[in-house]
Amino acid sequence: MSATVATTCPYCGVGCGVLAQVAVDGAVSVQGDVAHGSNHGRLCVKGAALGETVDLQGRLLHPKLRAEDGSFRRASWDEALDRVADGFRRIVDQHGPDAVALYVSGQLLTEDYYVANKLAKGYLGTANIDTNSRLCMSSAVAGHKRAFGEDVVPGCYEDLDQAELIVLVGSNTAWCHPVLFQRMVRAQENGARLVVIDPRFTATCESADLHLPVKPGTDVWLFNGLLSFLFQHGVMDVGFVDTHTDGLNATLATAAAEAGDYATVARICGVQLSDLLAFYRLFARHERVVSLFSQGVNQSSSGTDKVNSIINCHLLTGRIGRPGMGPFSITGQPNAMGGREVGGLANMLAAHMELHDPVHRDIVQSFWSSPHMAAQPGLKAVALFDAVLEGRVKALWIMGTNPVVSLPDADRARRALNACELVVCTDVIEHTDTNRHAHVLLPALAWGEKDGTVTSSERRLSRQRPFLPVPGEARADWRIICDVAQRLGFAEGFGFQSPHEIFIEHARLTAFRNHPPGNGDLPASPRQLNLSGLTSLTRQAYDSMRPVQWPVREDGSGTARLFAGGQFAHPDGRARFVATSGRAPANATDREYPLVLNTGRVRDHWHTMTRTGKSPRLAGHTSEPYVDMHPHDALRSGVRAGELASVHSRWGSMVARVRHGGGVLAGTVFVPIHWNDQFASDARVGGLVNPVVDPVSGEPEFKHTPVRVEPF
Ligand code: SF4
Secondary structure, X not given: OOOOEEEEOOOOOOXXXXXXXXXXXXXXXXXXXXXXXXXXXXXXXXXXOHHHHOOOOOEOOOOEEEOOOXXXXXXXXXXXXXXXXXXXXXXXXXXXXXXXXXXXXXXXXXXXXXXXXXXXXXXXXXXXXXXXXXXXXXXXXXXHHHHHOOXXXXXXXXXXXXXXXXXXXXXXXXXXXXXXXXXXXXXXXXXXXXXXXXXXXXXXXXXXXXXXXXXXXXXXXXXXXXXXXXXXXXXXXXXXXXXXXXXXXXXXXXXXXXXXXXXXXXXXXXXXXXXXXXXXXXXXXXXXXXXXXXXXXXXXXXXXXXXXXXXXXXXXHOOOOOOOOEEEEOOOOXXXXXXXXXXXXXXXXXXXXXXXXXXXXXXXXXXXXXXXXXXXXXXXXXXXXXXXXXXXOOEEEEEOOOHHHHOOOHHHHHHHHHHOOEEEEEEOEOOOOOHHHOOEEEEEOOOOOOOEEEEOOOOEEEEEOOOOOOOOOOEOHHHHHHHHHHHOOOOHXXXXXXXXXXXXXXXXXXXXXXXXXXXXXXXXXXXXXOOHHHOOOOHHHHHOOOOEEOOOXXXXXXXXXXXXXXXXXXXXXXXXXXXXXXXXXXXXXXXXXXXXXXXXXXXXXOOOOOOHHHOHHXXXXXXXXXXXXXXXXXXXXXXXXXXXXXXXXXXXXXEEEEEEOXXXXXXXXXXXXXXXXXXXXXXXXXXXXXXXEOOOOOOEOOOXXXXXXXXO
16 A cells, blocks of 8 residues: 555535545545544545546546547647647737637646636736636625625634534535535534525435525525514624624615515515524524525526625624634535635636736736736636637637536537637546547646645635656646746746745735735735745645645634624725625526526536546446426426436527436426536536526526426
8 A cells, every 4th residue: 555645535615635545456545534624534425436536547648639630639748838839829919818718627726726827817918717616606706705805705614513503505515515514414413403495305405404495596585584584673783783894774775675574575485484484583593603505596697696695694693703603605616715716717816816906916917027917807707608609719728627518508618619719628538528629638637646735615725635646648737837838938937846836926925915904005904815824835844734724824823714803805894785686587487498497416426527427336326317307397398207308498408317306396497417428418408508697706597597398
């Protein structure tokens, strides 16, 4: 057996610590890391099966270039990198920097993300770099920024142990964040109550004390009603609100106008009045409340307002920043948080600074000594692919993601790639729905080979460490990006020799001109993302770094909770209530498309199954795509359980096997996101999803597309 290596699970945002070992025959065994603060030794089925997923079958091991006839031929790294750099340079010279773009991924490590963002925003001079994290949590980012002044999750997982009431909104945590859910169940065993708000009766609901099966898209009405209820019943922290917040009166007025009486709220939300009031009373009665939300909230054309309607209730009651309470965004991907921290979203700069803020732009530009600084926010994911299709973006570099499967209106994404002059794909897998449209394929390192950091949902930085040899000619993403940057003439900014050097630069940028109040052009409240205690890490200290929650103080200690003193990140230090009005989902059902399509994960698969599909025990649990239907809807649609059916929307079609049940409400169907043309033909649910986005966050409405189901 090899030495044990402490690393981090590459799947969800819980960020569990994993101990990995390699046997002499190459078999990899894993177990949970008892010393890791995120999971204390626990792993879910996906994490426990990691050892079954690290073989090289299907891996992209050499750079490849597409020939005239559409086939791919092996190329040297020099030839492939020259092709990328020459193509990007030519297009920037001819059409300007906004004619090129990067589309990256929550699978990248923070160091990879950092150099990709630096290349685009500081050197190429375009903010056209967005990430697949846009698809899962950008509404939470936008809600945090509106309420707190910065994208900050205030609490930590320990709050679940101390909560009296846990409210889960739009999250099948039992399947999607299982180790966190186990923690909630233990909290229940110790007396906590669990309320689940979800249109579906999921595995999570089986443990709930109360399940509110709200109509899809009605969360804002529900939480506006709660805000009014709390205010009317005197459940308000007057001192906290007066001293630390702004905007209550307008928000209350909007909520009261929206909510009307509670019977109206119950009718709009489609729940029993008695259940609605039971939830409101539970929330009012318990001081220590944690409200967790996930994709069911975020993936909506009113996702940002939903987030703020939840946060408003915590601001009114002052239940934030103290043990056992607070709003809590659960992140989908393993490093969606780390990507946010280094500016992986098209509207953000590194270190949680804002592209639209001239002071922030100046801070980043002077720190980087960047020659061409992006001047305005770039295109968010859906708009970015629209720009590719329309020819405004002519070169696109995709890293570690499969947009032909995962984007809404995914057939349009495919057409966009077909129309694009230069498509570069960095990936660990050779054959994907997206890679077949590439002109250049660049092989990247996978989990077990990569070296760097990720950040979990509770702001905990954790190391991913290598324990497997580099396969073929694969390279780290950060190195590939630096190789291209150097060919573009940016040697000075991209001379990194290790992820450690990149991490140190990132840490220093978080602390650069980020001081306490009263310093010249600086805001009254410093940015919370500050790694000042990690700016001088030696290589050895980086290699042995223990998981730590940011902000990290000068002495290296982390921070479990933020905003305890009521000091927020807006320039005046006060949090904001945000008035939110309920809005119906963008596209309503009609006679032609009478059912609402909801999408999500299954317990044992991850994204497009390139890793989990290799594990017999994971793949065996759910072997094919399915559509969950209420039996009455199946009868009306002329389909039967166990038979194949076609699912159609205005944007596309797919085929799946009908299942009765799955906890769906009558009038709704559920299809998992994982299957794609590598595993079954016509199985990409992304092809059906309406390309509607939240106007603030740009996050797509994956939870509500009108469809019809027919016999196949
Ligand atoms: Fe990995 Fe998430 Fe499971 Fe933890 S809960 S083992 S991070 S998939």
